[in-house]
Amino acid sequence: MKNPEKTETKASFAREHDMTVGEIGAANLRIQCRGINVYYGEKHAIHNVSLDIGRNEVIALIGPSGCGKSTFLRCLNRMNDTIVGCRVSGEITLDGQNIYDSNLDVVPLRAQVGMVFQKPNPFPKSIFENVAYGPRIHGLVASKAELEEIVEGSLRRAGLWDEVKDYLLHPGTGLSGGQQQRLCIARTIAVNPEVILMDEPCSALDPIATAKIEQLIDELRNHYTIAIVTHSMQQAARVSQRTAYFHLGKLIEVGDTAQIFTNPKHQLTEDYITGRFG
Amino acid sequence: MNKSKEDTYIRSEGARTHAIVRAGLAKRRAAEMRFRLYGLISIVVGLSFLVILFGNIFSHAWPAFQQTYVALDVKFDEAVLVPDARFDAGTQASADYPALLKRSLYALFPEVTDRQEKRSLYGLLSSGAAHEVQKRLQEKPDLLGKTERIWVPADDDVDMFTKGAMDRNAEEGDRRLADSQLAWLDKLRADGRLEKHFNMTFFTAGDSREPELAGVWGAVMGSFFTLLVTMTLSLPLGIATAVYLEEFAPRNRWTDIIEVNINNLAAVPSIVFGLLGLSVFINFFGLPRSSPMVGGLVLTLMTLPVIIIASRSALKSVPPSIREAALGVGASQMQTVFHHVLPLAMPGMLTGAIIGMARALGESAPLLMIGMVAFIVDIPGSMAEPSTVLPVQIYLWADSSERGFVERTSAAILVLMAFLILMNGLAVYLRKRFERRW
Numbered sequence: 001m002k003n004p005e006k007t008e009t010k011a012s013f014a015r016e017h018d019m020t021v022g023e024i025g026a027a028n029l030r031i032q033c034r035g036i037n038v039y040y041g042e043k044h045a046i047h048n049v050s051l052d053i054g055r056n057e058v059i060a061l062i063g064p065s066g067c068g069k070s071t072f073l074r075c076l077n078r079m080n081d082t083i084v085g086c087r088v089s090g091e092i093t094l095d096g097q098n099i100y101d102s103n104l105d106v107v108p109l110r111a112q113v114g115m116v117f118q119k120p121n122p123f124p125k126s127i128f129e130n131v132a133y134g135p136r137i138h139g140l141v142a143s144k145a146e147l148e149e150i151v152e153g154s155l156r157r158a159g160l161w162d163e164v165k166d167y168l169l170h171p172g173t174g175l176s177g178g179q180q181q182r183l184c185i186a187r188t189i190a191v192n193p194e195v196i197l198m199d200e201p202c203s204a205l206d207p208i209a210t211a212k213i214e215q216l217i218d219e220l221r222n223h224y225t226i227a228i229v230t231h232s233m234q235q236a237a238r239v240s241q242r243t244a245y246f247h248l249g250k251l252i253e254v255g256d257t258a259q260i261f262t263n264p265k266h267q268l269t270e271d272y273i274t275g276r277f278g
Numbered sequence: 279m280n281k282s283k284e285d286t287y288i289r290s291e292g293a294r295t296h297a298i299v300r301a302g303l304a305k306r307r308a309a310e311m312r313f314r315l316y317g318l319i320s321i322v323v324g325l326s327f328l329v330i331l332f333g334n335i336f337s338h339a340w341p342a343f344q345q346t347y348v349a350l351d352v353k354f355d356e357a358v359l360v361p362d363a364r365f366d367a368g369t370q371a372s373a374d375y376p377a378l379l380k381r382s383l384y385a386l387f388p389e390v391t392d393r394q395e396k397r398s399l400y401g402l403l404s405s406g407a408a409h410e411v412q413k414r415l416q417e418k419p420d421l422l423g424k425t426e427r428i429w430v431p432a433d434d435d436v437d438m439f440t441k442g443a444m445d446r447n448a449e450e451g452d453r454r455l456a457d458s459q460l461a462w463l464d465k466l467r468a469d470g471r472l473e474k475h476f477n478m479t480f481f482t483a484g485d486s487r488e489p490e491l492a493g494v495w496g497a498v499m500g501s502f503f504t505l506l507v508t509m510t511l512s513l514p515l516g517i518a519t520a521v522y523l524e525e526f527a528p529r530n531r532w533t534d535i536i537e538v539n540i541n542n543l544a545a546v547p548s549i550v551f552g553l554l555g556l557s558v559f560i561n562f563f564g565l566p567r568s569s570p571m572v573g574g575l576v577l578t579l580m581t582l583p584v585i586i587i588a589s590r591s592a593l594k595s596v597p598p599s600i601r602e603a604a605l606g607v608g609a610s611q612m613q614t615v616f617h618h619v620l621p622l623a624m625p626g627m628l629t630g631a632i633i634g635m636a637r638a639l640g641e642s643a644p645l646l647m648i649g650m651v652a653f654i655v656d657i658p659g660s661m662a663e664p665s666t667v668l669p670v671q672i673y674l675w676a677d678s679s680e681r682g683f684v685e686r687t688s689a690a691i692l693v694l695m696a697f698l699i700l701m702n703g704l705a706v707y708l709r710k711r712f713e714r715r716w
Contacts, residue, residue, distance in 0.1 A: 077606070079602065079605065079606065082601070082602070082605060084529050107608050107609075107610050108608065109608075110605060110606060110607070110608040111607070111608035114606065114607065114608075115602075115606040116606075117599065117602060117603070117606070119599055121597075121599035121600060121602065121603040122603070123600065123603060123604070123618060124600075124622065133604075133607060133609075133617075134607035134608065137607075137608070137609050137613055137617075138608060184603070187603075187607060188606070188607065190607075191607055191608060
């Protein structure tokens with residue numbers, strides 16, 4: 001409120017043009033979304049969202065509950081296909097390939113764009129089987145030794161190996177919540193995806209488990225492109241390089257994380273990050 | 279309001295609320311106790327009816343597991359059995375075994391000379407007694423010319439008498455055995471020639487007009503073949519339908535119509551399926567009447583909707599997070615279903631299927647329509663032979679006038695219930711065995 005005149009121009013600009021504030025493009029382009037609209041039956045869940053995601057960057061999607069950030073995330077590996085009555089229009093390209101092409105097979109797409117869910121959802125099988133499942137169904141391994149190598153490597157990268165190496169044949173559901181979530185991350189990276197989508201991966205975890213996952217995300221950034229939905233603004237500030245703010249199905253503002261949190265250009269973003277609502 | 283005033287206000291309000299809560303507490307507690315009491319009463323009433331039912335059936339069925347036998351010293355006389363000095367399979371079957379029995383029986387009562395009297399004496403033995411003698415000789419051909427003591431089944435009236443179901447003080451005309459017959463029986467018993475033994479016939483024989491010769495084995499085999507047909511058809515069909523409808527089929531008007539129809543079929547009275555079986559399987563396709571094949575097909579129609587509905591609800595109860603997890607690592611729809619969803623839904627599906635099969639085992643109405651109600655003595659050896667099933671056998675015996683069939687009806691009910699309990703136990707076991715946490 002220091003500069004009422006500036007705030008007023010920003011708000012009126014947004015009202016008049018109904019456009020996203022900030023730079024939607026990204027250096028080192030990997031995923032490009034243009035004019036995405038999502039409908040659940042009659043409900044218009046996402047309005048005309050355009051956003052780019054770059055290589056080796058962590059982009060955080062923030063916003064109040066029901067603003068469509070999870071829906072947008074699920075568009076990126078066509079997880080929304082499984083929801084009855086969900087329609088997606090617009091164009092999303094991954095490395096130049098339109099992923100909503102009717103000829104495109106979703107199986108390789110989902111191997112390429114992995115996903116970690118809000119609630120840890122390990123298969124009710126052993127820890128080893130959980131991680132081995134992906135490589136096995138995609139035929140990535142020729143021998144048992146190779147499979148064991150992949151399982152160990154994935155668990156190591158997920159920071160879980162030392163905790164579970166003696167219990168590989170125990171059920172994955174017997175682990176603690178944080179361990180289960182890291183097991184799910186290990187399962188996702190076992191198929192060597194290029195992009196990892198994370199839908200509030202820490203919402204069910206305590207602060208220590210959360211810290212471990214955040215550290216993990218930071219390490220994973222060197223190999224993968226990561227899009228993370230989070231309700232915790234501190235988390236977004238800690239792990240991401242870019243941040244996108246969603247409000248009522250619209251992408252309000254996107255920009256460098258530091259800029260969004262210190263100098264938001266849109267009134268709604270400012271209200272949200274200063275805790276005026278949300 | 280200043281600080282202390284507000285404080286007092288809050289405190290007094292708090293006390294008031296507390297008092298109101300306390301005042302209502304007794305009423306609340308009473309309501310709770312009443313509700314528990316109602317539950318307890320209904321359970322006790324239900325259980326006592328169950329006890330009465332079981333007690334009644336058990337007490338009726340108990341005597342059927344024993345059968346009265348008469349011991350006779352049978353001389354396998356060559357002069358009677360081999361009149362033309364040729365003894366082979368052909369003449370052996372047609373030899374006069376009753377004559378052997380009559381001889382040894384009359385030898386015990388030399389005072390009986392009158393033709394009429396002799397006939398009523400021989401009437402103490404079952405009409406199947408001669409068959410026992412024949413069977414014994416077949417087992418041991420070297421008995422020819424020798425004498426052996428054989429226990430042969432007594433007539434069902436004698437059986438009833440030894441089991442105490444006949445009052446010997448009643449007027450002679452009011453009971454099925456004459457005074458003279460009772461006297462002979464007393465003598466036989468005094469000689470240790472009248473005893474009750476375990477009734478093996480009941481578990482090994484087919485149906486008969488004579489209670490002492492009737493058994494459930496024919497009906498058990500009929501039920502077995504019928505259920506075999508039902509299971510091999512309805513289990514794969516039902517599970518495949520449920521998986522397709524639940525996991526693969528698009529949600530549109532057609533699948534809605536199919537779903538409504540399946541639910542309706544589950545509520546169709548079973549006798550309607552019997553009529554359908556009669557007109558389609560027997561009259562149109564010409565499959566053998568009264569056969570377990572047709573019975574199984576009819577029961578398949580009846581069980582399918584039950585299995586489909588149970589399997590679908592088992593599939594629905596698998597948490598969607600498991601599906602998402604599998605799809606998320608790039609499993610195809612089919613891999614997701616077969617690797618993750620089906621194993622988790624299996625216990626529920628099996629339970630539903632077995633409950634459906636148990637219902638089919640206890641079903642009689644539709645089978646009456648396709649002729650499985652016929653009187654069939656032979657034990658069926660295949661799915662195309664005429665046979666009957668346990669519930670229909672119970673129905674047939676319950677309808678018979680002989681006193682001996684009353685206890686056999688109850689005993690057959692016990693056999694049927696034993697199978698039902700076995701199947702339900704299997705369902706519980708399978709559910710426990712395959713149940714997994716997630």
